[in-house]
Amino acid sequence: MKADTSTTLRAFVLELAVYAVLVTGYFFLVLHFLSGWLQDLHLHHVKVYALVAIVLIIGQAVLLESVTTWLFRLIRGRSE
């Protein structure tokens, strides 16, 4: 039981570390390129901005869900 818990914890910490690296890369790449364009939309085309905002947050949710699920599987598979 204790071995199980430590394996799960190790897998979780490893997943957090890999995830943090991916997300940091994501911050600098995607947000840096999008911010100017989004600010322009927010100021001049607010309806388009509203639509793009929803598409972006749902798109990111689907993407990150896939990444975390893949990481869970990968790390769990390796640790077993």
Add this chain to the structure above:
Amino acid sequence: MFFPISQSHISPIYLAVIGFFIGVMGGFFGVGGSFIAGPALRAVGLDWNFAVGTDLAHIVGKSVVAAKRHRALGNVDLRLGFIMAIGTMGGAEVGAQLIQMLKRAGNVNLVVSVVSIVIYVSISSFMIWEAWRTLRVAKKRGPRSKVPGPAKQDESSFSHRTRAIQGFRLWPMISLPTSGVKAISLWVIILVSFIGGLFSGFLGGGAGYIRMPMMVYVLGIPTHLAVGTDLFEIIISASYGTFSHAIKGNVDILIALVMHTGAAIGAQIGAISTQYFAGPKIRLAFVPLPLIGAAIVIYTMWTGHKI
């Protein structure tokens, strides 16, 4: 990090950490967590209008992740979720109109504060009583079998009242096979979601703190399914709210995207954790959430400062 849309400087690590905690809570309890996210964004200097709109956008993303995970675990009743989304949006509009009426009458702050404190404290008190009683009865009765059943098997000491509500025959009657409900009037579901939406429009946020308990006690949905279905329903209603706020210029989507990076992993952890707890224990753990909401409102009334 500078966020040009809201013209604010906020640490991305702070946003991701706040998102993570709200994500865990949302995945586990099926709530949006706006009563924490709003004050947390306000605390770093974001204007209230941006705090409310941005929080809604982040709730959409977090709910997509948590609902997807709950769906994989068999915790989402799609039919119920779609029906409830209709009632929620109708209720939210009426709630917003009520706020406008109170604004014109000039006593919006006092009325909303008193109503919210009464509602939050009542929900918590009732859930403490019910979950405690259910757990005591289960303890006295002892284990049903030596082989442990799935944590999803739910029980409630309020179930006799729920059965009476399900026996209310007003056409059209529908069945919810995923939730194990043989027949229930469509109007009861619409009424429950309408009340949830009403509080959402009236008090702000997603109002999961009222909808999740009502799904369990009034509709008779097992706790795990109530959590998953509520999250699915929140995707639809919060998307509507995000669009509406974004048009009014109240959404900084860049802040929401950064918050969501923490929430995405938190929501997965919260959703998976529900598998290790029985329904009454989840309900008992839910109790502090409305009380935190009540404490925030009392603090605001007492000091005159919003947190």
